[in-house]
Amino acid sequence: MDRSRLWHILFVIAVVLSLSALAPRHAVGAAQGKSVRMIFMHHSTGLGVITQGAVREGFAALGYEFWDHGYNEEGLTDAAGNTLGVNWSVPDDNTDPDGWYNVFNQPVTSPPSNTFSHMLEFDVIIFKSCFPTSDIQSEEQFEDYRRYYLSIRDVIDQYPDKLFIAFTSPPLVPNSTSLEAAGRARRWADYLTSDDYLARHPNIAVFDFFSLLADNDGFLRSEYRVDEWDSHPNELANSTVGPLFVQFVDQAFRAFAPGAAPVPAQPPEVSQPGEEEQAALTGSLLDDFEAGGLSDRWWSYVNDGVTSFTCDADQPGHDSGQALRLTFDITAGGSAGCGADMDSSLAWTEAEGISFYWRSDQPGYALRVGVGVKDPTQTNPDVVEATPFEKEMATSGDEWSQVTVRWSDLVKPEWVGETGVDVFDPAQVAWIVFDVGYWEKPQLGSIWIDDLQLVVGQQ
Secondary structure, eight states, rough: OOOOOOOOOOOOOOOOOOTOOOOOTTTOOTTTTEEEEEEEOEEEEHHHHHHHHTHHHHHHHTTEEEEEEEEEEEEEETTTEEESSSSOOOOOGGSSHHHHHHHHTSSOOOSOSSSSHHHTTTTTTEEEOOOGGGOOHHEEEEEEEEHHHHHHHHHTOTTTTTEEEEEEEEOGGGGOOOOOHHHHHHHHHHHHHHHHHHTTTTTTEEEEEEHHOOOTTTSGGGGOOOOOOOOBHHHHHHHHHHHHHHHHHHHHHHHHHHOOOOOOOOOOOSOOOOOOHHHHHOOEEOOOSSSSSGGGEEEEETTTEEEEEEEEEEEEOSSOEEEEEEEEEEEEOOOOEEEEEEEOOHHHHHHEEEEEEEEESSSTTTEEEEEEEETTTTTTOOOOEEEEEEEEEEEESSEEEEEEEEOOOOOGGGGGGTSSSSSOGGGGEEEEEEEOOOOSSSSEEEEEEEEEEEOOOOO
């Protein structure tokens, strides 16, 4: 199976700026002791800050509900770190200044039917652009950015009971921009954090992500680089910025809505699904990995860029003796996986999806769940050609948590092209795989999977 085209796993990052323009004039709808809900709209650098900067844990310890939304492909993640398999259809997946201009000028509907309407369901709305925004090629482009953000500010003024927090965009490595463009990026960060933009607009704050990460020339600081070509901030940058981001947002909220700050709470549990989901997860067991000798039913494959990969049983499992363990050392752009042939029995056609428990030795690994379906017109019984349908997600850490992937979550990857079937049909299931590796950076570690089963609906 050709795994040459990989799903993007997106990384995230953040920054800090001034609270000088905030005045304690407005209060959000959350009263003291009640949940304050935050949404962080981000792309690749945002996820890095969340996962490597302990952002979700930091907000939970302060009593906030912190949700986030990445690329449409990733969609919405709730306060417990559960990927919900839904997205808000961000137009063209565009979070550049012109993209945010379009989002903030969407009509507000009830129930929500677009990105901005969904964002307004939260008390604190945090939004950022990714690092390509910092490659400001001309003064005309700079003025376009300013015009977009003035329009965004006009919209924000219409919602005085909401706190909006913008990010300055992260800096680039020198190989991805010029000294002149990096200088304009610094001026852009300076403008967004200035009184010219913030004064007399008490429900806007700006986290100066750029200045926390940039060197004197406006490039990503050398100690924060993955390499000389990748502008995603590294783990040191994310772990440094994450706590500053949490502190900034907490202080901004307390200045904006004094007396409405939540009572500190314990971090949300991430290992257990909600009651409704739990009721739907009683189904046909596909494998609990208790039987020894995985080689008689699970096979593995490797593609380019794989230094090492193993797929075997390991102790302990989720409330059991053992689980499936994927151990990998994969360079950027490589991939490998572990799969098993499946019998498309009646149970598959009656099911709504699959579920499994998983954990990893550190958060943020990319994992793709793929299900291959045969072409019903195929006539050669000795050749099984199956089209993969996939869902990608990021691991949450060393606590066991349950994942549900419904048939509607699975999509045909772009790298497959026009070959094979175009519609997922559970009656034609041929195999299931768990695939690791992603194009942006190396991946080294382990993922454990247990209690793989079909989701057969409410019991």
